[in-house]
Amino acid sequence: MTTYDRIYAIVRQIPPGQVATYGQVAELAGLIGKPRLVGYALYRVDMADDIPWQRVINAKGEVSHSVLRNGTDYLQRAILEEEGIEFNAKGRVDLKRYRWRPSEALIEQAMGVMGDGGDGEMGRWV
DNA sequence: TGAGTGACTGGAT
């Protein structure tokens, strides 16, 4: 079980029509404070894999652009719109409306990975 | 093997 495996496992659980932020995925993968790793992991993922990489966007609610992505950033927005997610005039999505709400079971599992006793702070994403 | 780099974030300004 590698760091990337955990990241991919989380991303695969994001349902269609919803999005998660890099930081959110990082937390659930037991990588609090290391969202950059999520971005790096997604950069390496292949289009052919069954990983919904398009559902991961940055904390500002916009798709992160980079020349390294060779145009897949625009494709990402197109796919999300296909799933019913709306972008405003500034190219952002309303996170309050589309942000993925992980199940409690998943959160507890993440807590376990972190070796935490569980502080019951469930309200963070609600 | 060590320095550079990046699909990022949160807090300060």
Added chain:
DNA sequence: CATCCAGCCACTC
């Protein structure tokens, strides 16, 4: 709001 900055760590020469 928008910017700037330091922290983070796997990966690549």
